[in-house]
Amino acid sequence: MAIRSNSYSERSVTMKLYFSQNSPYARRPRLVLHEAGLQDEVEEEDLTPRAENDAVLFANGPGGKVPALITNTGAFIVESLLICRYLDDLSGNKLTPPQPEERDKAIQLEGTASVLMDTLYFRTHEGRRDESHQVSTVKEKDAKIAMATYDALNEAAADFGDTINLGIITTISALGYADWRHPSDNWRDGRPLLADWYERISNRPAMKLTAPIY
Ligand SMILES: N[C@@H](CCC(=O)N[C@@H](CS)C(=O)NCC(=O)O)C(=O)O
Structure with missing residues (x-):
């Protein structure tokens, strides 16, 4: 299984967050995105995991699950916890208390x-x-x-x-x-x-x- 190559130049492309409306895992990074005000940097795409969407999910990584984030360096990141951390970091840790x-x-x-x-x-x-x-x-x-x-x-x-x-x-x-x-x-x-x-x-x-x- 080929992993997406780093073909994007940093910050030149809007990132993309694949989600499914009713996935509790996908809801986490979506909430991070909206609560931390990252709407201009990350585009959302509903990609409910079902047969017709499998091609896109599996083309990028082996899991075939949502949520998944394509970063602006072309990396394909899965696992809600990691995506939340990634997005929070991008926002300057708006959702992590400093104390x-x-x-x-x-x-x-x-x-x-x-x-x-x-x-x-x-x-x-x-x-x-x-x-x-x-x-x-x-x-x-x-x-x-x-x-x-x-x-x-x-x-x-x-x-x-x-x-x-x-x-x-x-x-x-x-x-x-x-x-x-x-x-x-x-x-x-x-x-x-x-x-x-x-x-x-x-x-x-x-x-x-x-x-x-x-
Ligand atoms: N541990 C993963 C779980 C992700 C997950 O299980 N997503 C479900 C939706 S709630 C999924 O994509 N299922 C599709 C499948 O297994 O084919 C995470 O935290 O992101």
């Missing part, structure tokens, strides 16, 4: 919310397998992790205020996905801090623009 304590708290939050996103995503896929092949202990364990993660996020929400950072962005992406794919988790129940914060933050234009559609 060590706040920065570390934001990274801890990002990790917790990443665990939630993965566990929700895996549970969705386990649930799609033929009933006879599903492993109930896997689904139960993932559901238990999700519940513990919602609790941890509720506790952390006491300090969220109206701050936007990479941890907050991952939290929004994971909870938006939970509402879509796992509404029966009822994550708001007994977690008023998280529920109230989410209600408020969801009104921001970037949150509305990137919310899953269903």
